[in-house]
Amino acid sequence: MKESNAALLKSRWISWGPVHPASGQLRVLFDTDGEHLLGAKVDIGYVHRGIEKMAENRFFIGVIPMLEKICILDASNYDLGYVRAVEEIHGVDVPERARYIRVFMCELNRITSHLYWTALMAAVTGFYTILMWAINDRELLLDLGAEYTGQRVSYIYIIPGGVRQDLPSGFKEKAFEFLDYFEQRLKILYDTFFTNKLFQMRTSGVGVLKKEDALRLGAAGPTLRGSGLKIDVRKDDPYEVYEEMDFKIPTGERGDAYDRCMVRFHEMEQSTKIMRQALESMPDGPVKVRVPWIAPKGEALSRVEAARGEADFYLLTQRGSKPYRLKISTPSFKNLYLFSHISRGHLVADLPVLLFSLDPFPLDADR
Amino acid sequence: MSTVKNTIRPLVLAFSHVFRRVFTAKYPYEAPSRPSRCRGRIMLRIERCISCGTCEKICPNIAIKMVKLKGSDKLCPQIDFGRCMFCYFCVSYCPAEALIGTELVEISVYSKEKLIYPPEKLAEEPKWPDLLPKPKRVKLRVVGRRGAGHVEIGRE
Amino acid sequence: MMQQIWDLILGFLTSKYFLQLFFIPGIAFIGLFTLIVVWFERKLLARVMLRYGPLHVGRVAGILQTLADTLKLLFKEFIPPRKAYKLGFYLAPVFYASVPTLALTAIPFSPTWIVYPSDVGLLIAYAVIACTPILPIIAGWACNNRYTMIGGLRIIFQDVAGEIPLLLSALGVVMLSGSFNLVNIVNAQSRYWFILLQPLGALVFFISLIAMVERVPFDIPTAEQELVFGWRTEYGGILFGLTMFGEYISLAAGSLLFSTLYLGGYLGPNPFPGFIPSDFASMAWILLKMAVMVTVLIVIRGAYPRLRIDQLLNLGWKWLIPLAMINTVLTMLMIYFFPWVGGA
Numbered sequence A: 001m002k003e004s005n006a007a008l009l010k011s012r013w014i015s016w017g018p019v020h021p022a023s024g025q026l027r028v029l030f031d032t033d034g035e036h037l038l039g040a041k042v043d044i045g046y047v048h049r050g051i052e053k054m055a056e057n058r059f060f061i062g063v064i065p066m067l068e069k070i071c072i073l074d075a076s077n078y079d080l081g082y083v084r085a086v087e088e089i090h091g092v093d094v095p096e097r098a099r100y101i102r103v104f105m106c107e108l109n110r111i112t113s114h115l116y117w118t119a120l121m122a123a124v125t126g127f128y129t130i131l132m133w134a135i136n137d138r139e140l141l142l143d144l145g146a147e148y149t150g151q152r153v154s155y156i157y158i159i160p161g162g163v164r165q166d167l168p169s170g171f172k173e174k175a176f177e178f179l180d181y182f183e184q185r186l187k188i189l190y191d192t193f194f195t196n197k198l199f200q201m202r203t204s205g206v207g208v209l210k211k212e213d214a215l216r217l218g219a220a221g222p223t224l225r226g227s228g229l230k231i232d233v234r235k236d237d238p239y240e241v242y243e244e245m246d247f248k249i250p251t252g253e254r255g256d257a258y259d260r261c262m263v264r265f266h267e268m269e270q271s272t273k274i275m276r277q278a279l280e281s282m283p284d285g286p287v288k289v290r291v292p293w294i295a296p297k298g299e300a301l302s303r304v305e306a307a308r309g310e311a312d313f314y315l316l317t318q319r320g321s322k323p324y325r326l327k328i329s330t331p332s333f334k335n336l337y338l339f340s341h342i343s344r345g346h347l348v349a350d351l352p353v354l355l356f357s358l359d360p361f362p363l364d365a366d367r
Numbered sequence B: 001m002s003t004v005k006n007t008i009r010p011l012v013l014a015f016s017h018v019f020r021r022v023f024t025a026k027y028p029y030e031a032p033s034r035p036s037r038c039r040g041r042i043m044l045r046i047e048r049c050i051s052c053g054t055c056e057k058i059c060p061n062i063a064i065k066m067v068k069l070k071g072s073d074k075l076c077p078q079i080d081f082g083r084c085m086f087c088y089f090c091v092s093y094c095p096a097e098a099l100i101g102t103e104l105v106e107i108s109v110y111s112k113e114k115l116i117y118p119p120e121k122l123a124e125e126p127k128w129p130d131l132l133p134k135p136k137r138v139k140l141r142v143v144g145r146r147g148a149g150h151v152e153i154g155r156e
Numbered sequence C: 001m002m003q004q005i006w007d008l009i010l011g012f013l014t015s016k017y018f019l020q021l022f023f024i025p026g027i028a029f030i031g032l033f034t035l036i037v038v039w040f041e042r043k044l045l046a047r048v049m050l051r052y053g054p055l056h057v058g059r060v061a062g063i064l065q066t067l068a069d070t071l072k073l074l075f076k077e078f079i080p081p082r083k084a085y086k087l088g089f090y091l092a093p094v095f096y097a098s099v100p101t102l103a104l105t106a107i108p109f110s111p112t113w114i115v116y117p118s119d120v121g122l123l124i125a126y127a128v129i130a131c132t133p134i135l136p137i138i139a140g141w142a143c144n145n146r147y148t149m150i151g152g153l154r155i156i157f158q159d160v161a162g163e164i165p166l167l168l169s170a171l172g173v174v175m176l177s178g179s180f181n182l183v184n185i186v187n188a189q190s191r192y193w194f195i196l197l198q199p200l201g202a203l204v205f206f207i208s209l210i211a212m213v214e215r216v217p218f219d220i221p222t223a224e225q226e227l228v229f230g231w232r233t234e235y236g237g238i239l240f241g242l243t244m245f246g247e248y249i250s251l252a253a254g255s256l257l258f259s260t261l262y263l264g265g266y267l268g269p270n271p272f273p274g275f276i277p278s279d280f281a282s283m284a285w286i287l288l289k290m291a292v293m294v295t296v297l298i299v300i301r302g303a304y305p306r307l308r309i310d311q312l313l314n315l316g317w318k319w320l321i322p323l324a325m326i327n328t329v330l331t332m333l334m335i336y337f338f339p340w341v342g343g344a
Helices: A002-010 A051-055 A063-068 A072-090 A096-124 A128-149 A171-194 A197-203 A211-217 A222-226 A257-280 A331-336 A348-357 A362-366 B002-019 B054-058 B089-093 C002-014 C016-022 C027-048 C065-074 C086-106 C121-131 C134-142 C146-177 C182-187 C199-212 C237-262 C278-303 C309-337
Strands: A014-016 A027-033 A036-043 A298-306 A309-317 A325-329 B030-032 B042-044 B064-068 B075-080 B099-101 B136-142 B148-152
Touching: A027 A348, A036 A348, A051 A063, A051 A325, A063 A072, A072 A096, A072 A298, A072 A309, A096 A128, A096 A171, A096 A257, A096 A348, A128 A171, A128 B002, A128 B136, A128 C027, A128 C278, A171 A257, A171 B002, A171 B136, A197 A257, A197 A348, A197 B002, A222 A257, A222 A309, A257 A348, A309 A331, A331 A362, B002 C027, B002 C278, B030 B148, B042 B075, B054 B064, B054 B089, B089 B099, C002 C016, C016 C027, C027 C065, C027 C086, C027 C237, C027 C278, C065 C237, C086 C121, C086 C134, C086 C237, C121 C146, C121 C182, C121 C237, C134 C146, C146 C182, C146 C199, C146 C237, C146 C309, C182 C237, C199 C237, C199 C309, C237 C278
Parallel strands: B030 B136
Antiparallel strands: A014 A027, A027 A036, A298 A309, A309 A325, B042 B099, B064 B075, B136 B148
């Protein structure tokens, strides 16, 4: 009897992805007893592109467009991390105005990334209305970004020594108009989606990640903060002008999927606040200084708080025009590692909710 | 009580959106206006090109190759838009401002080879593809109580 | 002899049976209903989502889009899985599409316009509704696929959780009207619609109805994100079209049943009594009520995410069934203390 049960179980490993309506470019292997998950593991590596190695064959500036493709939803934050490492090696001082524009840019990207996640989270719970609304609202912000960078998603705007171009004239008014509207939309999203009773039922109590487990397993970003830990590079190790900004770090209490969702929602609110402050207190002046083509020998480590969590860039240079070694540590990889831990004892129907409450981005995990 | 509120409110809000402005732009009948810094198809001004090859060196994707112009020995860039990712480093770093940006992004074709633009083709003015109808230009605006949407330019 | 046969044919063509078979609630009605309601759902849902929806096919607002899609499905090849049980695979969607139409035979469209007039019309409708879930289970099993099997198993749980409150909540209506005959039930509502006397029962009936017709938030057996397309994963071409057809006929039958039980069915004022036959006015009223019900169901699809199967079971067993029982007791008390409320 036991053997036959085991044989049955063996044949019941079900692949969820990489070709599946909701999986993304990764595979989840799960074992079920009826509707109950006996075990689940994430299989990544389908979109590995060797970006770290490719970076060794590009000029310092040529690495930027490629780095954005690690996590295209969150391009600027990744740019910033790398660019800050390059600047540290060169020892250049970036003009004040450029720092404000960078912060504005990064927060804009954080919101667009979180809105995209909102859309995905809504889609995996079968709530297609919010999928459309979130994508529409994201469109406004993409339009705003295109106004000063020229591209909607792949900005390639932050470069060593500052930013590529100054903001266009009349940008401030347009930005405030859009931000006002966006705050209204956030409220509607809150009322329709985040406090929707059925959404609360779907997510609360699912995938509980306790405080000590979050620390032990190395969670990052909103996933970590959802477990109640106030850890954010923007506050702990402030870079650019985050010190001067007034914002809070939202945290959860129970560490379940609903808390992680709410952390991301409140982060969007805080980011709008930061964007307003950055625009208001932006000084005049140049936005770019010259950075030499050839880098000296050196090494640098920079941390940034990307939308999905902390991303670290370690850059090693010999004297030359190309990086000698670039090591990137990305948040999605850290968070996907948690999946088999938090999926214990849940139902098959929880699988997409569990996965997307971590906000994974397979390209980000594979690099 | 909050349970009832949280159940009914989404329904009311969802229904109220029926009367809002439709967000979609009917592309290609309506094309959203592009920002002035839009990074579209790159255009070459042959007479200004000094054949320095900076664009070829800076291009992160090896999309640019210096080739001889037809009937002369002058070297000018040839861009493979199949490889190009429109970072515009070549435009930014061109010392003679020979490469300039345009707003046209509708450059899709049926074969990869047609995306390789030799200097002569790069020098042509960008034009809206013949296959598509002439679009109305619309703009994303936040207007009034009916929300954001695409509004025809000139009729805001 | 020829004359007699001719008269017979002519008599049949002008008889009520022919009209019932081919118009309401026959072929023309169910055909047109599915074509229009699918278009309407796509269009209304698109507006909720700030989109346009179908726009090009059929000149006006893409009204012929569904017809075009149906034609496309008709011309597609259907490929059974290699290890499928072929008979079950082919027959399940056919019956899934045809069985719910039987429920329409019990619905009165006017006091006399009813295909199968019976004293137990409500029970007939329930019997048909109870038949439909068997077919997806057969289909899910016959496809020999893990996703379809899980989808089929979910249907069993869902229907058990949804059907009992559906039956129990209608008990109040039966008690108030004193009859299982749907015509009597409608006539008993000539003073008040039962939704006013039985708000709790109507709510329970409505929620379990959504669960029975498998719509959002209870479209658990076909959950796209978990089970690809549930028990329909392996179907393509017109077999898939038939499963969709059956779903929308269930929707029509459910909405008609709700209108009949709680919204006064065919009752409604005839604006031009001499000009419009009373049968037509009655049909117009019940179809109007059905349209309102369908609209509400569509907007609900746009406003909620999907629930989990265990949550549906909790809802069904821990909330809906007790509420339906409470509703029955309340109705008893109401009839005991205020005997004049009932129509009987």
